[in-house]
Amino acid sequence: xxxxxxxLGGIEYTKAFFVSLISNTVTSCFGVSAMxxxxxxxxxxxAVPFLRGSLDRNKGVSVHINGGKVxxxxxxxxxxGVNVSAAVSSIKNKLRYAVEEQTRLSVEKIDVYIDGLTT
Numbered sequence: 001x002x003x004x005x006x007x008l009g010g011i012e013y014t015k016a017f018f019v020s021l022i023s024n025t026v027t028s029c030f031g032v033s034a035m036x037x038x039x040x041x042x043x044x045x046x047a048v049p050f051l052r053g054s055l056d057r058n059k060g061v062s063v064h065i066n067g068g069k070v071x072x073x074x075x076x077x078x079x080x081g082v083n084v085s086a087a088v089s090s091i092k093n094k095l096r097y098a099v100e101e102q103t104r105l106s107v108e109k110i111d112v113y114i115d116g117l118t119t
Contacts, residue, residue, distance in 0.1 A: 002065045004105065013103060018063040018070070025098045026061075026074050029091050031082035035060035036075040036115040069108040070099055077116035088112045 004011045026032055038060045060075040072095060078087055096107045 002068075002105075004068070004103075013065075013105075015063060018065075018099070018103075019061045021098060021102060022061045022063065022072060022074065022095060025095055026076060026091055029087065029094055031078050031084075031087035032076050032091070033079045033118040034077040034116070036077055036113075038062050038073065038075045038113075065105070069106050070103075071109045072099070072107065073111040073113065075113045075115050077118050078114055080117055080119045084114060088114070 001015065002013045004013070023035060027035065036059070062073040064071040074091070074095075076091075078084060091112050092110045095110055099105065099107050
């Protein structure tokens with residue numbers, strides 16, 4: 001959780017808020033077919049059938065906040081035939097705008113990992 005203070009008081013942002021905002025923004029981008037598991041725990045939950053119910057659409061997002069600066073990592077699959085460079089550039093621009101517009105925090109770095117290709 002991060003607390004941002006201003007002249008009117010404090011605003012609390014939870015990690016779940018950032019993960020939800022980022023996941024919704026990325027999945028709405030052209031060329032993105034799926035979010036992929038980012039951590040070993042998420043990969044294990046995908047592999048074990050009875051744990052799949054614990055997965056939600058927010059998988060594949062890592063967010064770190066340090067000193068009011070946001071560091072984002074997303075793991076995605078893209079559709080076959082999509083210009084990957086253009087898709088990654090679009091995702092980064094859209095993510096930066098969405099996070100900075102919603103939170104007024106500075107996005108320092110965005111890493112987009114292409115883990116798969118779908119037809």
